[in-house]
Amino acid sequence: MYKTGLDFAKELDQNDELASYRSQFHIPKDTHGNDIIYLCGNSLGLQPKTTKSYINQELEDWAHLGVEGHTEAKNPWLPYHEFLTDSMAKVVGAKPIEVITMNTLTANLHFMMVSFYKPTAQRYKIVIEADAFPSDKYAVESQLRHHGFDDKAGLILWKPRKGEELYHYEDLENILEQHGDEIALIMIGNTNYYTGQFFDMKRITALGHKHGCMVGFDCAHGAGNVQLNLNDSGADFAVWCTYKYLNSGPGSLAGAFVHERHAHDKTLNRFTGWWSHNKQTRFNMRHEFDQLPGAEGWQLSNPPILSLAAIRASLDIFNEVGMEKLQAKSRKLTGYFEFLLKQLGEDTIRIITPENPEERGCQLSIQVKNADKALFDKLTASGVISDWREPDVIRCAPVPLYNSYQDVYNMVERLKKILN
Numbered sequence: 001m002y003k004t005g006l007d008f009a010k011e012l013d014q015n016d017e018l019a020s021y022r023s024q025f026h027i028p029k030d031t032h033g034n035d036i037i038y039l040c041g042n043s044l045g046l047q048p049k050t051t052k053s054y055i056n057q058e059l060e061d062w063a064h065l066g067v068e069g070h071t072e073a074k075n076p077w078l079p080y081h082e083f084l085t086d087s088m089a090k091v092v093g094a095k096p097i098e099v100i101t102m103n104t105l106t107a108n109l110h111f112m113m114v115s116f117y118k119p120t121a122q123r124y125k126i127v128i129e130a131d132a133f134p135s136d137k138y139a140v141e142s143q144l145r146h147h148g149f150d151d152k153a154g155l156i157l158w159k160p161r162k163g164e165e166l167y168h169y170e171d172l173e174n175i176l177e178q179h180g181d182e183i184a185l186i187m188i189g190n191t192n193y194y195t196g197q198f199f200d201m202k203r204i205t206a207l208g209h210k211h212g213c214m215v216g217f218d219c220a221h222g223a224g225n226v227q228l229n230l231n232d233s234g235a236d237f238a239v240w241c242t243y244k245y246l247n248s249g250p251g252s253l254a255g256a257f258v259h260e261r262h263a264h265d266k267t268l269n270r271f272t273g274w275w276s277h278n279k280q281t282r283f284n285m286r287h288e289f290d291q292l293p294g295a296e297g298w299q300l301s302n303p304p305i306l307s308l309a310a311i312r313a314s315l316d317i318f319n320e321v322g323m324e325k326l327q328a329k330s331r332k333l334t335g336y337f338e339f340l341l342k343q344l345g346e347d348t349i350r351i352i353t354p355e356n357p358e359e360r361g362c363q364l365s366i367q368v369k370n371a372d373k374a375l376f377d378k379l380t381a382s383g384v385i386s387d388w389r390e391p392d393v394i395r396c397a398p399v400p401l402y403n404s405y406q407d408v409y410n411m412v413e414r415l416k417k418i419l420n
């Protein structure tokens, strides 16, 4: 049971076995040199203190070795992405053959759709959530157009019910019952960016497959936040970024998952480049293409090593802690946050994120009455970094790796002052 009061927050921090990880991150400071209350890991994660040395290692090797670094660097660049594979697979609950770090999120979504959106004249529609992240919506609309379909007629929106924000699986089931044989692809944000609702990917995948659809997920808000179990979900593909909960820096490379049942399928459409070609013979520079198996076979280009180095620094921390412990702390921390917000007894704000811990990650979306953005601006001025999402939500994500119970306590105290 949670209690109010600073002493209780301190007690929780003292008993937190992950508390020491906070000191492994750079926490932004205010003008007085105090730690800012950073609750924005859902947008851009904080920098691990080790990131610089991981990147510096590659800068040093480049300085001293030039092109030879591809094979002679301490961490040779040719196979560098492989150094991330096991840790990345653990973070998203996949097998190593199913994951790859490459490109950026929206680019990966397109590359996955090249393979897994296979429309025919009868079956060409795509289902997404009504308030999917705009980039996802733009991407699927452009795929429809690219294949010669009307992007309005081809898009089916899974909508929350009138006056609600959260989605009901029964409504998705109804869509599939009515239109199942017209739908080629279901593409859902596995943790909704706006509400923080975390979807049961196994259930959605089973539903889609029952109706003959391909199923993919955008896990931007899930990777490093919740245990995803991608392999077990059975999803055909998934994509995610690494700059949010995976703390790898602005615009850093993204991840992609392709289920192992597709690993050796050479009949799938795909866009290819020399990095999709057999590693053993890549540099023979022969013109006959020899497909790499697994998710690696979706790479096109040699990847940016400096970005991979930053991701590696972060994944090494995740590897040490493990998603299980992170999720356990996350549930406690977010539960505490929810408890304190409810204690405010305010009708100016309302949490729209599901109450059930199994249906959310660490983010709480706080809806502000009358869409009063001034509240968010005052919160920011008070030293709390969160983000505002139109039309009326403040997203706050206490991240278990670096946020403390006192961060959460202090945030709610400042909010209370503003509301009063």
Ligand SMILES: Cc1ncc(COP(=O)(O)O)c(C=O)c1O
Binding pocket: 104, 105, 106, 107, 133, 135, 136, 189, 193, 218, 220, 221, 241
């Ligand atoms: C859910 C979701 N999808 C897609 C994107 C777009 O990401 P990118 O710019 O890396 O392609 C974002 C970015 O924040 C996102 O949150």
